[in-house]
Amino acid sequence: MEFHGKVREIVPYDHRRHTGGYGFINSDDNQSIFFLLAWANYQPVQVGDWVEFETEYDENQRIHANPVARDEDKLIKNVKQALTRGGYKTARKKLPVPGVTAINTNMATAYENLNVLQNKFGADNDVPPASMLSTINEWISLIVELSSKFEDEKTLQAILIKRNLLPKPQQLEELQNLQVMIRKMNYEQRGRYYGVRGEQIVQAKLEQHHLAYIKNPTLPEFDSNGNVVGATEIDFIVISMFGIHVLEVKNYGANKNQEQKLTISRDGQWQRIGAPQENVTNQNDLHIAAVEGVLFGSKQLKDVAPVKLLTTPVFVIPNENVEIANYSAEHVVRVGLLYDTLVHDVRKTRQVVLENDEIAKIIGVLKEALEENREFQYFLPNEAFLSDAYELERRYNIAQYIYEQREQIYQ
Incomplete structure (x- = not known):
């Protein structure tokens, strides 16, 4: 016999022998059904719940419930009523997971695409554009956390998943993977x-002293045999009467909210508080090799003494926040000492390193070698990313409302 009804009273049976184990459901139609509490699919079945279960007679001819569950049809009806009260509707389309796509493009285009999305998100949400990724990541965390709250509400959880208001298990995994990707992009x-x-601060300093430079050039990367094996992007190449300098700009400590101390060991290892060790020196060595590889291989510069084509690395920290402890032989300077560092050798010897015609030739050779449209793989939000994120947040709000209305829904 199937039973559907509203629980009016739950009476525990023989507390001394079966504490909380057995009891009676007294229903609206005055049936007193003996049942095993532990069999209830929802723990615990409460007074006011609509329940359904199969019944049979035990050896003492008592009606026995086997098992007990909340009445899903009644629960669905109550959920619909709750949605109507809140002015919400369920969704026909499955709950969206914002997507990220691997795109082959150059750096400028990649970040321009991301900036367009961020500006649109800022306009739509009245928040600073730069907070787009963090905000959407927070939305994902909210819906993942809410899904876990429904673990004790299995039938209600299943109803909301079926109505595309909560993510399915596979979608939960996709959302968590997306969070990892968003944190990386952020x-x-x-x-x-x-x-x-x-870089803008450094550029202003170079222009203040009327120094010729090439900003963010991408040059071929060479192996030990002189073969091109890739490309490398450089912050600045400064070409002047003081020689050729390759600038690597590291704005460590720009975030004033974080304590920053930069230590460069004798062997060129860079270490910051709260950050993994980096070998920035080796990174700039690749840049030096790229510049010198282009210059030494150029026919236009055969009449320039090779020693003049040697490049000098300079690391620039464009803020006053970070504490610097440099134990290496490298030039690691703040912007205020950049010009003094570039002119140091010429001031010491009183001899110009490069003549004006040589400067012009070197700039021409470097610009000719630029790989401005060099493409790399970037992971960027896809076209539907923002609309999917907005819809994800909307459905979270609906599911959260249902969670808050549980008491009324179960009555």
Whole structure:
């Protein structure tokens, strides 16, 4: 016999022998059904719940419930009523997971695409554009956390999943993977943001002293045999009467909210508080090799003494926040000492390193070698990313409302 009804009273049976184990459901139609509490699919079945279960007679001819569950049809009806009260509707389309796509493009285009999305998100949400990735990541965390809250509400959880208001298990995994990707993009974007600001400060200093430079050139990367094996992007190449200098801008400490101390060991290892050790020196060695590889291999510069084509690395920290402890032989300077560092050798010897015609030739050779449209793989939000994120947040709000209305739904 099937039973559907509203629980009016639950009476535990023989507390001394079966504490909380057995009891009676007294229903609206005055049936007193003996049942095993532990069999209830929802723990615990409460007074006011609509329940359904099969019944049979035990050896003492008592009606026995086997098992007990909340009445899903009644629960669905109550959920619909709750949605109507809140002015919400369920969704026909499955709950969206914002997507990230691997795109082959150059760096400038990649970040321009991301900036367009961020500006649109800022306009739509009245928040700073740079917070787009963090905000959407927070939305994902909210819906993942809410899904876990429904673990004790299995039938209600299943109803909301079926109505595309909560993510399915596979979608939960996709959302968590997406969070990892977003954190990576956010880290790179913040680094790019502070990096660009740092480069702007350095650029202003170079222009103040009327020094010729090439900004963000991408040059071929050579192996030990002189073969091109890739490409490398450089922050600045400064070509002047003082020689050729390759500038690597590291805006460490730009975020004033974080304590920053930079230590460069004798062997060129860079270490910051709260960050893994980096070998920035080796990174700039690749840049030096790229510049010298282009210059030494150029026919236009055969009449320039090779010693003049040697490049000098300079690391620039464009802020006053970070504490610097440099134990290496490298030039690691703040912007205020950049010009003094570039002119040091010429001031010491009183001899110009490069003549004006040589400067012009070197700039021409380097620009000819640029790989401005060199493409790399970037992971960027796809076209539907923002609309999917907005819809994800909307459905979270609906599911959260249902969670808050549980008491009324179960009555």
